[in-house]
Amino acid sequence: MPGSPDVHRLTRDDRRQRSEAAILAAARQQFADAGFERTTIRGVASAAGVDPALVMQHFGSKEALFAAATRMPDEPVWGPGTSAADVPRLAIEEVLDRFEDEEGRDTALALARNCLTHPSATTAVRDDVMCDRISTMAGVIGGDDAELRAAVLNACLMGVTIARYLLELPPLASASREDVTRLLEPALAALVTAPDAD
Amino acid sequence: MPGSPDVHRLTRDDRRQRSEAAILAAARQQFADAGFERTTIRGVASAAGVDPALVMQHFGSKEALFAAATRMPDEPVWGPGTSAADVPRLAIEEVLDRFEDEEGRDTALALARNCLTHPSATTAVRDDVMCDRISTMAGVIGGDDAELRAAVLNACLMGVTIARYLLELPPLASASREDVTRLLEPALAALVTAPDAD
Numbered sequence: 264m265p266g267s268p269d270v271h272r273l274t275r276d277d278r279r280q281r282s283e284a285a286i287l288a289a290a291r292q293q294f295a296d297a298g299f300e301r302t303t304i305r306g307v308a309s310a311a312g313v314d315p316a317l318v319m320q321h322f323g324s325k326e327a328l329f330a331a332a333t334r335m336p337d338e339p340v341w342g343p344g345t346s347a348a349d350v351p352r353l354a355i356e357e358v359l360d361r362f363e364d365e366e367g368r369d370t371a372l373a374l375a376r377n378c379l380t381h382p383s384a385t386t387a388v389r390d391d392v393m394c395d396r397i398s399t400m401a402g403v404i405g406g407d408d409a410e411l412r413a414a415v416l417n418a419c420l421m422g423v424t425i426a427r428y429l430l431e432l433p434p435l436a437s438a439s440r441e442d443v444t445r446l447l448e449p450a451l452a453a454l455v456t457a458p459d460a461d
Numbered sequence: 462m463p464g465s466p467d468v469h470r471l472t473r474d475d476r477r478q479r480s481e482a483a484i485l486a487a488a489r490q491q492f493a494d495a496g497f498e499r500t501t502i503r504g505v506a507s508a509a510g511v512d513p514a515l516v517m518q519h520f521g522s523k524e525a526l527f528a529a530a531t532r533m534p535d536e537p538v539w540g541p542g543t544s545a546a547d548v549p550r551l552a553i554e555e556v557l558d559r560f561e562d563e564e565g566r567d568t569a570l571a572l573a574r575n576c577l578t579h580p581s582a583t584t585a586v587r588d589d590v591m592c593d594r595i596s597t598m599a600g601v602i603g604g605d606d607a608e609l610r611a612a613v614l615n616a617c618l619m620g621v622t623i624a625r626y627l628l629e630l631p632p633l634a635s636a637s638r639e640d641v642t643r644l645l646e647p648a649l650a651a652l653v654t655a656p657d658a659d
Contacts, residue, residue, distance in 0.1 A: 376578060379574050380574060385628060414624065426612070446613050446652060453647040453651040
């Protein structure tokens with residue numbers, strides 16, 4: 264193919280990185296579509312065009328492969344100038360972006376699909392993804408209930424993404440992004456500013 | 462035990478019903494705690510104090526056992542006098558009741574735990590539980606976006622129950638029912654009455 268580098272000229276390190284990337288992409292897709300239990304090293308190897316022994320040599324176990332395939336990039340969306348009023352829109356955008364972006368989609372789906380049945384995914388979703396978001400968001404919201412408001416807000420967003428992208432619940436699954444945002448934003452705004460307890 | 466009927470006086474039908482009930486209760490608990498894939502006929506039989514062959518004789522397969530164990534009772538909470546303003550409170554009460562009621566809890570947990578990885582649970586949650594609720598709720602809400610508003614509302618509630626009862630997300634998992642309701646009700650109210658599109 265013109266323009267593509269000759270595979271035989273690649274260094275050993277380049278080849279290793281290429282096969283790792285192919286294995287991780289195949290793993291992400293199978294964990295996202297079929298779930299942890301039904302995903303096999305053999306199936307991932309076949310989709311990546313490599314030998315199953317190579318998958319084991321790179322990652323050691325299905326568990327370690329899952330952890331490597333679902334590592335989330337750190338992408339802070341909250342700048343120093345973010346105010347409580349920005350929280351609903353930014354939070355919706357961040358979550359919908361993640362599920363609708365071609366590159367991040369399989370990672371998000373693999374974590375969400377497995378978070379209720381697989382211990383590693385439960386920990387990753389709760390401790391690495393949601394607790395971090397809640398703590399940052401609570402700092403922006405402020406006030407006594409800030410942590411609980413942020414937790415409920417993120418729980419609602421998680422429910423909307425699960426219903427839309429995994430359960431494919433009608434008519435939420437087929438609604439436009441704009442319509443989802445238009446209805447959801449005032450609800451999340453009410454969570455950020457709901458009245459305090461008596 | 463005084464007052465309890467002598468088991469040898471029970472008819473064959475009574476004994477059959479007793480062992481079925483014990484199997485279903487054990488199955489509900491194991492599907493709720495361990496998930497569909499890790500639940501075994503042998504484990505359910507052992508917890509119910511019966512022979513595995515009896516479980517197969519009663520239910521035929523793990524799949525059929527799951528369907529029988531997670532059948533939801535029909536409990537219409539929306540009376541003829543329900544108005545849109547009642548929807549947020551009634552919807553929150555109904556869902557929290559289900560997860561906090563000792564009898565219904567394992568059924569709700571078994572469905573929720575498995576709804577992202579097991580096809581029967583996906584169908585049961587989406588088509589039998591959520592679509593019915595959405596359609597009834599949309600009738601009460603009224604207006605153009607009623608179905609989508611009801612779908613987003615139920616997705617938010619599902620997210621809150623998953624985060625609270627399955628992920629055990631802090632501080633939502635440890636919050637009182639009153640605090641969850643106090644913060645969530647205005648958010649769901651905004652979903653019921655959010656402004657229409659331009």
